[in-house]
Amino acid sequence: MTAILQNKENGVLTLTFNRVDKKNALTSDMYAALAEALSLAAATDDVRVVLLQGHETVFSAGNDIEDFLQQPPATPDSAVSRFLRGIAVFPKPLLASVCGPAVGVGTTMLLHCDLVYAGDNAAFSMPFVNLGLCPEAGSSLLAVQLMGYQRASEALLMGEPFMVETALELGLISRVLPPAEVNAYAQSQAQKMARKPLSSLMETKRLMKSARTPSVLSQMDEEAVVFGRLLKEPAAVEAFSAFKEKRKPVFH
Ligand code: COA
Numbered sequence: 001m002t003a004i005l006q007n008k009e010n011g012v013l014t015l016t017f018n019r020v021d022k023k024n025a026l027t028s029d030m031y032a033a034l035a036e037a038l039s040l041a042a043a044t045d046d047v048r049v050v051l052l053q054g055h056e057t058v059f060s061a062g063n064d065i066e067d068f069l070q071q072p073p074a075t076p077d078s079a080v081s082r083f084l085r086g087i088a089v090f091p092k093p094l095l096a097s098v099c100g101p102a103v104g105v106g107t108t109m110l111l112h113c114d115l116v117y118a119g120d121n122a123a124f125s126m127p128f129v130n131l132g133l134c135p136e137a138g139s140s141l142l143a144v145q146l147m148g149y150q151r152a153s154e155a156l157l158m159g160e161p162f163m164v165e166t167a168l169e170l171g172l173i174s175r176v177l178p179p180a181e182v183n184a185y186a187q188s189q190a191q192k193m194a195r196k197p198l199s200s201l202m203e204t205k206r207l208m209k210s211a212r213t214p215s216v217l218s219q220m221d222e223e224a225v226v227f228g229r230l231l232k233e234p235a236a237v238e239a240f241s242a243f244k245e246k247r248k249p250v251f252h
Contacts, residue, residue, distance in 0.1 A: 001018065002018060003017070003018055003019045003027065003029065003030045003033070004016070004017065004018065004030050004033040004034055004037070005018045006037055008046070008047065009191070010191045010194055010195075011046065011047065011048035011049060011191070011194030011195070012047075012048070012049045012050070012051055012187065012190040012191050012194050013037065013041050013047045013049070013050045013051070014050075014051045014053060014187065014190075015034060015037055015050065015051070015052050015053070016053050016054070017030070017052075017053070017054045017055070017059070017060055018055075020055045020057070020058060022061070022064065023058045023060070023061035023101065024054050024055065024058050024059065024060040024061060024106075025060065025061040025062065025063065025064035025065070025067075026060060026062065026063055026064055026080075026105060027064045027067040028067055028068075028071045028073075028078070028079045028080065029079070030064075031078075031079035031080045031082070031083040032079035032082070032083075034083045034086070035079060035082035035083040035086045037050075038050065038083070038086040038087065038090055039082075039086060041090075041092065042090060042091055042092065047092070048092060048093075048193075048194040048198050048201070049092060049093045049094075049095065049190045049191075049193050049194045049201075050090065050092065050093070050094050050095070051095045051096070051097065051186055051187060051190045052094070052095070052096045052097070052109070052113070053096065053097040053098075053183050053186065054097075054098065054099065054100070054106075055099065055100070056099045056100070056119060056121075056179040056180055056182065056183065057099065057100045057121075057179070058099070058100035058101055059096075059098040059099060059100055059101065059102040059106050059122065060101075060102060060103065060105065060106035061101060061103045061104075061106065062103040062104025062105045062106050063080070063104055063105060065240055065243050065244070066244065068231075068240075069240055072228070072231055072232075073224070073227075073228065074228065076221070076224065080105075081224060084105075084109075084136065084137045084138075084220060085217070085220065087109055087112040087113075087137075088112055088137075088138060088213065088216055088217060088220065089213065089217070090112070091202050091205065091206065092198070092201065092202060092205070093114045093115070093190075093193050093201055093205060094112065094113045094114055095113060095114060095115045095116070095117070095186055095189065095190050095193070096109070096110055096113040096115075096116045096117070096186070097116075097117050097118075097182045097183045097185075097186035097187075098110065098116060098117070098118045098119065098122045098173070098182070099118065099119030099121055099122055099179040099182055099183075100119070100121050100122060100123065100179070101122075101123050101125070102122060102123065102124050102125070103125050103126075103127065104125070104126060104127065104128065104136075105136065105137060106124075107124040107125060107126050107139075107172075108126060108135065108136060108137035108138075108139040108142075108143075109137060110124075110172060110173075111137065111138065111139055111142040111143065111146065111172070112137070112138075112142075114205060115174050115186075115189065115193075116172060116173040116174060117173065117174060117175050117176075117177060117182050117185055117186045117189070118164050118167060118168075118173040118175070118176050118177070118182065119164075119176070119177060119178065119179030119181075119182045120164055120176050120177070120178060120179065121179050122163070122164050122167070122173070122176075123161050123162075123163055124155075124161060124162050124163075124167055124172065125155070125159065125160070125161035125162070126139060126143065126155050126156055126159065127159035127161075128156065128159070129156065129157060129158075129159050130159040130239065130249075131235075131236060131239040131240070132230055132233060132234075132235025132236035132237075132238065132239045132251070133227055133230050133231065133236055133239075134223060134226045134227055134230055135156055135223055136220070136223050136224065136227055137220065137223075138216040138217075138219045138220045138223070139156070139223075140156065140219060140223060141215060141216060141219040142216065143155060143156060145212075146170055146171060146172060147170050151170070164176045235249075235251055238250065238251060239251075
């Protein structure tokens with residue numbers, strides 16, 4: 001079964017996380033497929049807008065923990081790094097449709113999207129500290145810019161989840177809908193956007209993001225170095241063992 005479904009319609013490339021039995025946890029192969037699809041979409045004239053979506057019960061449980069341990073992202077050229085860089089510099093509109101849990105990169109990838117529509121069952125969390133890790137995808141910068149330091153601390157230092165009301169108030173998402181309607185609504189918005197002049201869309205997006213893109217990229221590089229180091233330290237080893245053994249981690 002293909003874990004990343006691709007569908008191209010009326011100028012919209014829809015990338016669907018299709019691994020619901022594992023809560024759409026993202027493996028290295030899935031990151032590679034996403035990175036390649038984004039790179040092709042950026043270069044292909046018939047793709048004008050990209051939409052990322054999951055299932056109406058779950059967006060993504062973040063990195064696949066077992067796969068992550070087997071293939072830790074050791075180089076800047078790793079699949080996860082290529083995907084994260086791909087969404088950070090994607091030159092065309094990037095939309096997301098989110099229902100259910102959006103854990104770790106399931107939330108941090110949204111910080112790079114131009115529009116995010118959510119089901120009223122969406123739950124956002126960035127529990128990196130609870131796993132002995134640190135933020136990725138530039139979220140240590142972008143979450144602070146979006147939420148302010150105190151609320152970013154609740155999300156990143158306490159690892160506390162937040163729901164759609166907060167996400168809407170913060171501006172992480174643009175609209176809340178019933179879960180069964182979100183993907184269709186996001187698709188219609190994506191197709192509406194795809195009918196607008198592409199060079200105007202691309203220049204507008206570039207202008208909106210150009211001031212912060214260099215600092216986001218350098219923050220991502222720094223996060224990746226720290227993340228790689230923490231991944232080998234005892235806290236992360238314990239957190240991942242606990243996840244596999246379905247028990248709570250003991251850090252002290
Ligand atoms: N990596 C690998 N497998 C994962 C996963 C992940 N990140 N998240 C969920 N799964 C797997 C579970 O191990 C389980 O597999 P099994 O059926 O073979 O036992 C299956 O997906 C269902 O998960 P489960 O926890 O039973 O579902 P739930 O509905 O009770 O909870 C979540 C859903 C997303 C809240 C919960 O799975 C979760 O918190 N996952 C970990 C998320 C995480 O820490 N991600 C950050 C990684 S950096």
